[in-house]
Amino acid sequence: MIAAVHAEWTKLRTVSSSAWLLLTLLALTVGFAVIATDVVKCPASCSIDTTKISLTGILLSQAAAAGLAVIFVTGEYSSGMMRTTLTAVPRRIVVLAAKAIVLSAVIAAAGVVSVLGSVLAGRIFLPGNGYTSAHGFASLSLLHGPTLRAAGGSVLYLVLIGLIALGAGLALRSAAASTCVVLALLYAVTYLGDLSLSPVWQHRIERWTPMDAGLAVQNTTAMAKQVIQPWPGLGVCAAWAAAALAIGWLMLRLRDA
Amino acid sequence: MTMTRASYQSAQQAGRDGFWQLLRSEWTKFRTVRGWTIALLAVAALTALAPIWLAGTASSNDPVTCVRGICQAEGSTIATGPAGTAVIDSFYFVHQPVASTSSITVAVSALRGNGNASQVQGFGPGRHPQLPATEPWAKAGIMIKASTRPGSAYAAVMVTGSHGVRMQYDYSHDLAGPATPAAAQWLRLTRSGDTITGQESADGSHWTTIGTAHLAGLPASAQAGMFVASPVYVQTFGDGDNSSQITTRATAAFRHLSLHGGSAGQTWTGSVIGPQAPPAGNPPPGQQIGPKTAQLQPHQGFTSRAGSYQLNGSGDIAPFVPIVDPMHVVFMATLFGLIAVIGLGTVFVTAEYRRSLIRTTLTASPRRGRILAAKSIVVGSVTFIAALAGAAIAFPIVVTKLVSSGWKPPVWPELSITSSTGLQIVLGIAATAAAAAILGLAAGTIFRRSSAAIMAVLGVLVVPLILAIVMPLSVGTWLLRLTPAAAFSLEASVPHYSQVSYACAPYHACFPLDPWPGYAVMAAWTVAALAGAIYLLRRRDA
Numbered sequence: 001m002i003a004a005v006h007a008e009w010t011k012l013r014t015v016s017s018s019a020w021l022l023l024t025l026l027a028l029t030v031g032f033a034v035i036a037t038d039v040v041k042c043p044a045s046c047s048i049d050t051t052k053i054s055l056t057g058i059l060l061s062q063a064a065a066a067g068l069a070v071i072f073v074t075g076e077y078s079s080g081m082m083r084t085t086l087t088a089v090p091r092r093i094v095v096l097a098a099k100a101i102v103l104s105a106v107i108a109a110a111g112v113v114s115v116l117g118s119v120l121a122g123r124i125f126l127p128g129n130g131y132t133s134a135h136g137f138a139s140l141s142l143l144h145g146p147t148l149r150a151a152g153g154s155v156l157y158l159v160l161i162g163l164i165a166l167g168a169g170l171a172l173r174s175a176a177a178s179t180c181v182v183l184a185l186l187y188a189v190t191y192l193g194d195l196s197l198s199p200v201w202q203h204r205i206e207r208w209t210p211m212d213a214g215l216a217v218q219n220t221t222a223m224a225k226q227v228i229q230p231w232p233g234l235g236v237c238a239a240w241a242a243a244a245l246a247i248g249w250l251m252l253r254l255r256d257a
Numbered sequence: 258m259t260m261t262r263a264s265y266q267s268a269q270q271a272g273r274d275g276f277w278q279l280l281r282s283e284w285t286k287f288r289t290v291r292g293w294t295i296a297l298l299a300v301a302a303l304t305a306l307a308p309i310w311l312a313g314t315a316s317s318n319d320p321v322t323c324v325r326g327i328c329q330a331e332g333s334t335i336a337t338g339p340a341g342t343a344v345i346d347s348f349y350f351v352h353q354p355v356a357s358t359s360s361i362t363v364a365v366s367a368l369r370g371n372g373n374a375s376q377v378q379g380f381g382p383g384r385h386p387q388l389p390a391t392e393p394w395a396k397a398g399i400m401i402k403a404s405t406r407p408g409s410a411y412a413a414v415m416v417t418g419s420h421g422v423r424m425q426y427d428y429s430h431d432l433a434g435p436a437t438p439a440a441a442q443w444l445r446l447t448r449s450g451d452t453i454t455g456q457e458s459a460d461g462s463h464w465t466t467i468g469t470a471h472l473a474g475l476p477a478s479a480q481a482g483m484f485v486a487s488p489v490y491v492q493t494f495g496d497g498d499n500s501s502q503i504t505t506r507a508t509a510a511f512r513h514l515s516l517h518g519g520s521a522g523q524t525w526t527g528s529v530i531g532p533q534a535p536p537a538g539n540p541p542p543g544q545q546i547g548p549k550t551a552q553l554q555p556h557q558g559f560t561s562r563a564g565s566y567q568l569n570g571s572g573d574i575a576p577f578v579p580i581v582d583p584m585h586v587v588f589m590a591t592l593f594g595l596i597a598v599i600g601l602g603t604v605f606v607t608a609e610y611r612r613s614l615i616r617t618t619l620t621a622s623p624r625r626g627r628i629l630a631a632k633s634i635v636v637g638s639v640t641f642i643a644a645l646a647g648a649a650i651a652f653p654i655v656v657t658k659l660v661s662s663g664w665k666p667p668v669w670p671e672l673s674i675t676s677s678t679g680l681q682i683v684l685g686i687a688a689t690a691a692a693a694a695i696l697g698l699a700a701g702t703i704f705r706r707s708s709a710a711i712m713a714v715l716g717v718l719v720v721p722l723i724l725a726i727v728m729p730l731s732v733g734t735w736l737l738r739l740t741p742a743a744a745f746s747l748e749a750s751v752p753h754y755s756q757v758s759y760a761c762a763p764y765h766a767c768f769p770l771d772p773w774p775g776y777a778v779m780a781a782w783t784v785a786a787l788a789g790a791i792y793l794l795r796r797r798d799a
Contacts (some may be wrong), residue, residue, distance in 0.1 A: 039732050067708050176707035180600040187719045188592040195586045210653035
């Protein structure tokens with residue numbers, strides 16, 4: 001198992017796109033945190049959740065996490081590397097587990113750095129825009145329980161999105177198809193849920209889709225009004241990841257490489 | 258003896274290097290990959306089925322209660338206008354009957370806001386936005402109207418809060434006069450049968466015609482008189498769905514009133530036009546009167562002293578613009594087909610890089626710009642046709658489903674696919690698909706990796722839709738102006754009018770640009786991306 005993990009780590013490390021995507025993940029999260037915390041102004045919108053707005057960048061950088069996972073597995077199929085991998089480690093579950101472990105560790109590491117950067121951006125920019133103690137806002141701090149939960153939860157969320165994309169990549173094998181499916185699931189479904197003409201479907205989408213439910217972990221205010229609470233929300237997202245990995249494993253087992 | 262050897266020449270005839278050949282070879286590449294044909298069918302199916310599904314989930318909508326032509330929807334009180342569409346027709350009217358040849362003249366001064374009456378609808382942190390002293394579309398002037406029934410035909414000339422002198426008739430027509438009204442602005446309406454001419458003058462002796470209205474079927478005895486209205490002030494602010502609607506009032510002074518063609522013995526009667534004053538007879542049971550609008554009644558009225566009049570009024574005379582556009586929301590579900598289109602456009606070129614077919618392609622046709630042009634035409638055309646087929650199938654089914662769940666006239670149009678708005682939606686979906694495919698193709702050429710290219714295109718086309726909802730309204734509006742997402746304004750079905758202010762919230766699939774200008778933004782992005790792709794294709798080795 002350790003050898004398999006080591007092999008996967010070597011494969012991920014030596015592909016130049018991995019480094020680029022991790023840099024993109026970092027740049028999108030922190031860059032967008034800077035923009036978002038810079039444009040919100042308190043006399044106009046004092047009702048916002050300052051923690052959540054600092055972590056808005058996750059909305060964009062999750063695409064990079066998904067892309068990393070998709071390329072990690074579909075790249076092996078397009079180059080034929082998968083056959084070598086499966087010859088060396090014939091047990092499919094070990095291959096899957098090793099890939100999931102390496103991917104999670106890498107995304108988590110990049111996620112921790114970018115979330116720290118985002119919280120720092122909020123800490124620097126928000127007080128200058130009127131989010132001060134005069135308006136009832138404390139400086140953003142990880143010592144504050146809900147903020148710590150939102151920040152840590154965001155890292156876990158990125159990992160789970162990566163695992164969903166890993167499962168999709170194993171099932172579909174095509175980089176284009178799996179990128180389209182994962183991004184449609186994240187962005188298009190969420191957007192239509194926001195617009196929905198039906199309160200029933202709006203509620204269903206907010207409660208049961210990976211992005212809406214998973215990002216509930218970032219909420220720190222107005223908890224009673226939320227459709228789903230932070231940890232149950234992340235749980236829904238984790239269920240999606242588990243289902244995607246199960247399908248990926250099944251496909252890996254049933255089909256020839 | 259010298260041996261001369263003829264230089265080698267292939268027995269094969271030299272092929273023509275025409276653009277047509279290039280187009281044919283790209284079409285052959287597209288057609289012979291089975292996965293791409295399946296993807297194209299998936300595009301058509303998704304474009305048809307996703308909107309049909311979303312229309313099916315639309316909850317039964319019954320915000321409109323119509324009794325004797327008076328309806329109420331979404332907090333505003335509406336009537337049915339001469340064209341059969343929903344209008345707002347509530348104001349204060351001081352009137353008397355006039356014959357079919359008549360004229361009315363008056364000098365209006367001092368139109369000013371009279372404070373806000375009540376908040377009709379508000380979201381957000383409970384902050385009241387700053388009201389302007391006078392609502393920009395507050396109106397004071399003279400009117401000839403078929404009857405006092407809300408929704409009846411009319412023509413009017415007026416002074417407005419900040420849009421100068423206007424002539425308006427039958428709700429949707431709006432003609433501009435001088436931008437700045439005189440301190441005592443003279444106004445005149447002349448009726449000759451069905452034709453009403455509106456004039457304005459700064460001094461009461463030199464008159465300028467603003468426009469002429471034909472009100473078909475105007476009864477011989479119509480109502481003429483002075484009116485004041487002041488619409489609901491709409492402001493959106495902050496982020497998400499924060500908007501306030503506040504009813505306003507206005508006051509204006511009228512002097513030098515003269516009427517020709519009135520009947521002897523008639524006097525001026527003041528009426529609150531609108532649902533507060535139902536037509537003669539008992540108000541029918543179950544009639545919906547907005548609780549807030551009912552409160553306004555005591556604030557409307559008129560006083561007269563020595564030939565001059567002062568009117569207090571509230572309300573508006575304008576087309577009713579609903580906040581939610583159900584067709585637009587439903588056809589945003591074509592996003593699923595659009596994402597597949599982007600994938601298809603991308604792999605049309607990245608697959609060549611992966612299989613190194615690109616080297617053969619470039620050897621066969623070394624002029625690289627033309628290859629991308631041929632590829633764009635092929636992938637643009639096939640996705641255009643697939644999306645057009647899907648949208649055309651979905652359209653009538655979506656309309657039927659929406660109408661059956663209550664999203665219907667007079668408030669929402671029941672569109673036919675051959676109407677100009679129907680064509681705009683269906684052709685717009687197809688045109689957006691074609692541009693998205695070419696955007697994907699260009700990104701695929703730039704990145705050479707399908708996943709990176711797809712992420713980049715979705716990043717500029719789809720992600721802004723969500724960011725516009727999450728971010729403060731001002732930022733969201735700019736995102737939807739500057740990114741290719743502006744093209745989604747093509748799916749709008751509810752008309753907007755310059756004389757009606759409305760809350761344009763990204764939350765309700767409202768886009769700041771008009772349909773085709775929005776598409777022009779996407780086209781500009783596509784051309785720029787294609788230019789970048791051609792530049793890189795020329796510069797780099799395959």
